[in-house]
């Protein structure tokens with residue numbers, strides 16, 4: 342049984358505060374309203390009993406033990422970018438790792454130890470100073486903890502694989518308050534499970550990640566007017582490109598951004614994002630098939646330092662809904678359906694994101710980690726972001742309608758971009774034997790389901 346606040350015994354907050362090196366923030370503190378916010382979904386309005394701003398692994402042990410012994414709900418937050426708004430909880434305790442964000446680089450061995458509260462942007466700036474990076478996602482403010490444990494599909498997916506393919510070890514605080522090291526040689530089952538199984542198995546405080554020597558790249562954004570031919574042509578070009586190129590195609594209604602010509606505002610576009618990590622002087626050649634698809638509305642692909650990929654404004658979001666699936670290709674009829682459906686949504690921001698996979702990501706066997714979608718060629722993510730909680734049903738219906746019209750083939754999704762979902766949807770994200778294997782490890786490392794505010798893998802049948 343997962344703990345519930347209703348059954349919580351009285352928690353001696355002052356005792357907990359006294360045991361922590363970091364800060365414990367409760368409703369009496371002026372910083373409470375800011376501290377209870379998750380970062381991405383500004384509309385999430387839960388009121389935790391206390392938020393622990395963690396200063397070190399010992400603080401995590403203390404809070405985990407307090408929650409377990411007191412029967413309190415426990416939420417874990419690194420970068421606060423959960424699509425589901427996990428990372429906070431009414432009446433429970435929050436482990437906020439955002440202050441634990443140091444990055445130590447071992448340039449000689451090409452690795453880094455990073456605390457999980459570091460953002461993708463901070464981590465990348467630190468490592469890039471030494472001419473090396475690890476592939477993370479497309480957004481600088483996303484937390485290293487959440488993205489890595491979900492899998493991490495990003496700008497180097499085709500060249501170096503997922504973030505978890507570059508994870509060498511992790512320090513994990515398990516539900517019983519033990520601090521364990523998970524790697525191929527130490528607790529290998531736990532190491533398998535945390536590479537895609539999210540926060541189900543414990544609080545990961547530090548990660549050892551492999552670095553790849555990359556400094557200057559050809560990268561940035563290319564915006565094309567959208568048509569079915571441009572969408573399918575983009576995907577064909579991305580599939581045919583060398584694996585040094587990873588792309589993200591956002592099919593969306595053009596926002597009124599300063600670099601988008603005014604006459605294109607409100608029209609459907611393909612906003613492509615590119616990272617080519619081969620020789621920079623080949624960048625023009627690699628980009629040519631994309632530029633040939635139509636007259637670009639904006640072309641900002643250029644030689645740059647890798648961390649520049651994370652520069653630029655991030656959208657203000659209150660609520661979001663979305664779902665995703667893996668497939669191999671997109672039929673022209675599906676491209677037409679996207680363009681037909683996009684104008685029908687009333688969400689201020691909505692997009693269909695298409696990421697061509699393959700390369701290094703696809704060479705890892707499906708059962709090597711808990712991310713079991715290696716053999717699929719394309720990731721499709723449909724999302725709507727909106728301002729008013731009362732509109733949830735409308736936007737959910739739009740997302741689901743569009744996904745259905747894309748011929749979702751039941752291949753399951755990626756937990757990193759899932760909201761709060763039912764067990765069937767979560768199970769579909771862990772196909773084949775992955776689900777059973779994850780449950781086995783969940784029974785071993787968290788039999789009472791202390792860590793259940795996530796895409797939950799239940800230890801026992803419900």
Ligand SMILES: Cc1cc2nc3c(=O)[nH]c(=O)nc-3n(C[C@H](O)[C@H](O)[C@H](O)COP(=O)(O)OP(=O)(O)OC[C@H]3O[C@@H](n4cnc5c(N)ncnc54)[C@H](O)[C@@H]3O)c2cc1C
Nearest residue numbers: 418419420421422423427478479484486487488494540545
């Ligand atoms: C704008 C945006 C862009 C994104 N882009 C990408 C992308 O390009 N590629 C990609 O793969 N994903 C992407 N994602 C998805 C993202 O990886 C997940 O939402 C991820 O969970 C966010 O991590 P976080 O640490 O910021 O979030 P948090 O809200 O802090 O954490 C999310 C959940 O992960 C678990 N968790 C977090 N940290 C820990 C920890 N240290 N120990 C144990 N459990 C933990 C907890 O269950 C927590 O509730 C994106 C999300 C957003 C909002």
